[in-house]
Amino acid sequence: MKRVPLGEAVARKFPESVVFIVAPDEEGDPNVMPAGWSMFTSNDPLMIAVSVGFPRYTHGLLEAAEEYVVAFPSAAQKADVVFCGSNSGADVDKIGESGLSLADPAVVSTPILEDAAACFECRSGPSLETGDHTIFAGEVVAAHVSETYDERLKNLGREWGDGPERFKTLSELLGSTLSPQS
Ligand SMILES: Cc1cc2nc3c(=O)[nH]c(=O)nc-3n(C[C@H](O)[C@H](O)[C@H](O)COP(=O)(O)O)c2cc1C
Structure with a gap:
């Protein structure tokens, strides 16, 4: 083992699975x-947490939402991940431009995403500030899956499992210069 800059070790986390957070604005219009x-x-109740940087609109x-949606993007939504993440x-x-x-x-008022591999409707739960991000935990009150679980609609994160691409970052895999800003 050798000591390295923190980012070099963090890069070994990739590939990582990705979720979409669909959160309503004050008019109830969703942002992704x-x-x-x-x-x-x-597990009981089922809860899911996301870590969101302070500067993000989300x-x-x-902070204001009583409910929101977390979704597993499908392979068909790869370009939407790039668009919504940049x-x-x-x-x-x-939503309009993607x-x-x-x-x-x-159950909740926030819409779910058609063609996602899975969607989880969440009621807002506890949150915790950690450094420059806040962890928001939500209780899952309903779940949905795409009706056809074919290649196109499989979980985007799973596409990048073990294999030769293992240590590539998402941005490299997408062939884009985008750096995930988490
Ligand atoms: C693949 C990918 C993963 C990301 N993961 C996170 C994350 O976990 N937390 C975070 O705060 N930002 C993350 N980002 C960055 C935000 O998605 C990005 O800043 C986005 O434009 C914020 O949108 P908003 O301002 O509408 O909330 C990620 C971006 C990409 C492309």
Whole structure:
């Protein structure tokens, strides 16, 4: 083992799975942001947490929201991950300008994402400031999956499992110069 700059060791985390956070603004209109930093935190009740940087538009939305949606993007939504991760809802109507389609939720008011591999409707739970990000944990109150779990709709994160591409970052895999800003 050799000591390295922190970022060099962190790069060994990739590939990582990615989620979409769909959070409502004060009018109830949804904004979408991808997050690589997420995890389930409880089985009963089922809870999922995301870590969101202070400057993100989504950060303010989640502080105010009583409910929101977390989704696993499908392979069909790769370009939407790039678009929503490189534009801010403070400046852009990301739903309007991306290829993302909305679908009706079952319990919360925030729409779910058509063609996602899975969507989790969440009620806002505890949050914790950690350094320059806040961890927001939500209780899952309903879940949805795409009706056809084919190649196109499989979980985007799973596309980049073990194999020769293992240590490439998402931005390299997408062939873009975008750096995940988490
Ligand atoms: C693949 C990917 C993963 C990302 N993961 C995170 C993350 O976990 N937390 C975070 O705060 N930002 C993350 N970002 C950056 C935000 O998605 C990006 O800053 C986005 O434009 C914020 O949108 P908003 O301003 O509409 O909230 C990620 C971006 C990409 C492309």
